[in-house]
Amino acid sequence: MKRAFKNLVKNRYTNGRQAQKYGASGSRSLEKSPTGIRGLDEITFGGLPKGRPTLICGTAGCGKTLMGVEFLVHGAMEYGEPGVLIAFEETEEELTKNVASLGYDLKDLVARKKLLIDYIHIERSEIEEAGEYDLEGLFIRLGSAIDAIGAKRVVLDTIEAIFSGFPNVNILRAELRRLFRWLKDKGVTAVITGERGEGTLTRHGLEEYVSDCVILLDHRVEEQISTRRLRVVKYRGSTHGTNEYPFLIDKDGISVLPVTSLGLDHKVSSERIPSGVPRLDGMLGGGYYRGSSILISGTAGTGKSSLAAHFAAAVCRTGERCLYLASEESPQQIMRNMRSIGIDLGPWVKKGILKFDAERPTLYGLEMHLLRMHKLVTGFNPHAVILDPITNYISLGDDREVKAMLIRLIDFLKTKGITGLLTTLTHGDAVAEGTTVGVSSLIDTWLLLRDVENNGERNRGLYVIKSRGMAHSNQVREFLLTAKGAELLDLYVGSEGVLTGSARAAQEAKENAAAALRRQEIERKQRELGQKRKALEAQIAALRAAHDVESQELEMGLAEERLREERLAADRVEMARIRRADVGNGGKAGKNNRKGARA
């Protein structure tokens, strides 16, 4: 444990910044000399092998000399290691001029004795061979240069030039072997450049002598787009990245892009950031997640850039920095167009928190773009990055390459906690819910803008296709671009399908009319009902009246009948009295009377 710590401390001293980052894993056994070239120290886990020669080989114009010069300049300026540059091809003036454009002041370094440039000129035509010789002169010259400034680093650019000066290859080979041995004994970290040969790494087989570390530079042109690539062919005694890494030479010198598998362990944030369109925030339940990746896909003219600009403005409004990588329009054009929908990006640009970078994708290869983005992001350190659109990169490689690039870009942004918004153009005939490069699986929030066509007009609809980790609306919204910015409206969804635009307005009017009609109808029905009820009531009253009359009549009849009955009874009594019937027997006596009378 203690020992490991010691090792770590030691490495911090010897290998500089990069070694700290990677711990001691790659450099426990070998001390390293950091190159200070962005990315290269990461690939080699700390730099070139300290005190040993390294061969940098490649075709003409691939950046060998520059890499050597950078190794020396960074060593002199950042790591306190003076360096000697033995130039066989360019004079001191030429070299100084060449690298001045990269911001390196070689003259100043030379004056401060941090750097010594020695131009060795070999003119074949002046030299005649007559007998045995060796290259002690070169050794002495190199030795005196190293001693003059106490150099720790040496660059020989390019030692192969001596092959043209001295015809006796056998002597040369022996001497080269001696030279590299001698450099090792001197304890200087040497860089030897060599021209790429046919089927071999270098034209004269330098790799035979320099076996500790070999870096191959390559400059390929594919479909008229050039890409520089770097590969660590061999690194004795150390682990190293084995892939081909793209590298870039620009105004800041060389930067290499380490294509590391970044893994999926980036921090996540549950903080929401506004999308710039309030109703969209509503649909997403509060906005995008910070550090998430957002894809806006849609056919041409559906308002992808407008939505992106809204986001840019929203980011800037909170005072955060936003990087807008445009690959279709110039910054001026974007700003003008966005002004027409009420977004003025100008002030943010002036304030320096919004940065545009517009570049035609066809200008570089994919790797270069990625590298450039890396550099821009690292330099500007934005909170959000907009890539508008990613579709244009497809012309630069096949789908797999583009996807790989985007994965790396998204991963890179995620590890940095930067919110990334990408737009992609889908073609009308393609599947609307497919992205042309199939990046959807990498995306956290995917918005689809789609033309809804009917009634001879196209209107925009916005769908939230997915949004990881947030409750989001599943409704389609109509997306309107007004002079005050983007607006989202509820769609008309009815029996006749989804309607937008004027069709929606017409449909709404139609609906209103229909509603009014229905209202009238109801009123009419209600009135009718009232009338019916009234009629019924009247009928009831009439019936009741009739009934009253009838019952009265019936009762009258009844009374009459009763009266007649009484009269009849009275008449019978009267009759009996008149017939003198037994009063006591009444009717019986009468019968008996009739019997008795017969008897």
Added chain:
Amino acid sequence: MNAAKRVKAVKPANDDPWVLRLYVAGQTPKSLTAFSNLKKICEEYLEDRYRIEVIDLLENPQLGRGDQILAIPTLVRNLPVPIKKIIGDLSNTEKVLVGLDIRQRVRS
């Protein structure tokens, strides 16, 4: 054409002394051989119209820069112009004579 050039190049040598510089690095066998070989050739072909400067780079490393000396030993003919360089221990007399343009002069 070739003859004319040759005459031109060699002519001043008839009057002017030859300045020859021999670069060495310490008293190595090769250096000593080179010096004795040079001496012999000069005595034979240039008589007393020559001057030999021996420069030891171990003592004065800076002096090697002007003549771009890498190989040791190297013989440089400073005068007459143009500058000629011959590397090696000068054991191949024929090559030295050709290299110094002496052979042609002798023949003519």
